[in-house]
Amino acid sequence: MGLFDLTGRVAIVTGGNGGIGLGMAKGLAGAGAAVVVAGRNAEKSAAAVKALQALGAKAASAEVDVCDEASVAAMVERAEKAMGRIDILVNNAGINIRKRPEEYVLAEWTKVIETNLTSAFLCSHAVYPAMKRAGGGKIINIGSMMSIFGAAFTSAYAASKGGIVQFSKALATAWAVDNIQVNAVLPGWIDTDLTRAARTQVQGLNERVLARTPAGRWGTPDDHAGIAVFLASAASDFVTGTAIPVDGGYSVQGV
Ligand code: NDP
Numbered sequence: 001m002g003l004f005d006l007t008g009r010v011a012i013v014t015g016g017n018g019g020i021g022l023g024m025a026k027g028l029a030g031a032g033a034a035v036v037v038a039g040r041n042a043e044k045s046a047a048a049v050k051a052l053q054a055l056g057a058k059a060a061s062a063e064v065d066v067c068d069e070a071s072v073a074a075m076v077e078r079a080e081k082a083m084g085r086i087d088i089l090v091n092n093a094g095i096n097i098r099k100r101p102e103e104y105v106l107a108e109w110t111k112v113i114e115t116n117l118t119s120a121f122l123c124s125h126a127v128y129p130a131m132k133r134a135g136g137g138k139i140i141n142i143g144s145m146m147s148i149f150g151a152a153f154t155s156a157y158a159a160s161k162g163g164i165v166q167f168s169k170a171l172a173t174a175w176a177v178d179n180i181q182v183n184a185v186l187p188g189w190i191d192t193d194l195t196r197a198a199r200t201q202v203q204g205l206n207e208r209v210l211a212r213t214p215a216g217r218w219g220t221p222d223d224h225a226g227i228a229v230f231l232a233s234a235a236s237d238f239v240t241g242t243a244i245p246v247d248g249g250y251s252v253q254g255v
Helices: 019-030 042-054 069-083 106-134 155-178 193-201 205-212 221-232
Strands: 010-014 034-039 059-063 088-091 137-142 180-187 243-246
Touching (some): 010 069, 010 106, 019 034, 019 042, 019 221, 034 042, 034 069, 088 106, 106 180, 180 221, 193 205
Parallel strands (some): 010 034, 034 059, 088 137
């Protein structure tokens, strides 16, 4: 079996029915993994399954609300029943509510924290027994440039994404003994539904992103295929607790 070969492995990707999640799911499928895409929108999920099957992969969908413990348990049960095991979890589902902190109400704060951070705990907790049974596993948590930086309209989002990095480190140390590696990926500014909304809400965002990103462009979901394969494969067996930017150089731009 090659270093990057995922033949026989099974992955769950939350929010894998679009955007960055689907980019990662395609990478995993291309490397031989069977993939379960989990989201709320059944139509999007059905289209994603078709796209993954077109790559020759075994794929299925699971409807889930990642904020709901029972729903997450059902997702894991469905994935294990459909595919026989679980080796890889990508905690990718996420949202943002863009408002200044003084305009936030508690329900909005809670919604963002639950969707972006508590969900990673719920899903990781739910897959742990299956990963132990499989003799190990890989958990990939999706952070953000807001894991490192702040912006006036991202108080809850930045808190959740900073939390994702620290949660990844804690999980990595706890579950190393079980041969489970846990890492975070920090995407830069990526062209998806999420940031299409941001570009309409935040004046000048497009220009600022292009000016600051050394690569001179927005990232694409497909830019995340390679890092997903690396962090899901034997190639990263001694890599755990890290947070790896996929940002075209955004986070190292000095001037
Ligand atoms: P999208 O809006 O395209 O994807 C978000 C995904 O999350 C959707 O597939 C959605 O599925 C799913 N989702 C949201 N809430 C829930 C929920 N309660 N239960 C289940 N699924 C849910 O955006 P992106 O692809 O951009 O975002 C993916 C991740 O990447 C997020 O964590 C985001 O914070 C992060 N990120 C994005 C960046 C960017 O520039 N785009 C930069 C840095 C990080 P459904 O539609 O079925 O509800």
